[in-house]
Amino acid sequence: MNVKWKSLDQFSDFGLLVMRAGIGALFMIVHGFPKLAGGPEAWASMGRAVSYLGITCGYTGWGLAAAVAETLGGLLLILGFAHRPAALALFVTMTVAAIWKYYPFGGWEAAAHPAALAAACLGLLFTGPGKHSLDAGG
Numbered sequence: 539m540n541v542k543w544k545s546l547d548q549f550s551d552f553g554l555l556v557m558r559a560g561i562g563a564l565f566m567i568v569h570g571f572p573k574l575a576g577g578p579e580a581w582a583s584m585g586r587a588v589s590y591l592g593i594t595c596g597y598t599g600w601g602l603a604a605a606v607a608e609t610l611g612g613l614l615l616i617l618g619f620a621h622r623p624a625a626l627a628l629f630v631t632m633t634v635a636a637i638w639k640y641y642p643f644g645g646w647e648a649a650a651h652p653a654a655l656a657a658a659c660l661g662l663l664f665t666g667p668g669k670h671s672l673d674a675g676g
Contacts, residue, residue, distance in 0.1 A: 554668030556617075561658055562615030565628060570608030573601070578668020581605060586637035609633045615662065625663040632656035 573584060578598050588670030593600070607627040614624035635652035646653070667673045 546624035551668035551670050554662075554665060555670040557658070558615045558618060558621070558662065558667060558671070561655070561662070562612040565608045565612030565615070565655075567612075570605055570610075570612055573605035574609050576605070578602075587634050588639055590637050591634065602630050604634070615667075618673050621667035621671060621673050622663055625659045629656050629659040629663060632659060 573580060576584075581601030581604075582598040583601065584604055585597030585599065588597070588600045593636075609632060611624040611628045611631075614620050615628070632652045632655040636649040636656055639652055640646065640649035
């Protein structure tokens with residue numbers, strides 16, 4: 539079978555849109571908004587993840603920052619607006635989440651999902667949003 543894979547290069551910006559929209563929606567709907575709606579008690583619980591980085595205070599603030607990063611960052615990815623700062627914030631958030639999942643919950647099996655999201659966000663940081671974005675003006 540002789541498939542002309544190279545011909546798909548013309549759709550790379552559409553591919554970035556699909557990735558941004560899919561990952562952004564996942565962050566907003568599945569991860570971010572439920573955490574944001576959880577309130578201060580949930581934020582403090584989630585914010586304790588930074589304790590694995592040696593940070594021993596401000597858990598409510600750290601949890602709120604993660605919930606906002608996931609909710610707002612997801613929306614910004616979808617729109618392709620402030621794409622790189624959003625991708626960076628999500629990369630950092632997911633890296634902390636992967637570390638938190640790795641240590642107390644059983645290694646890479648538990649950390650795989652946030653680690654994969656961190657890798658995807660790092661890739662989006664370097665690729666940029668593509669031409670189908672608000673950052674590109676169209």
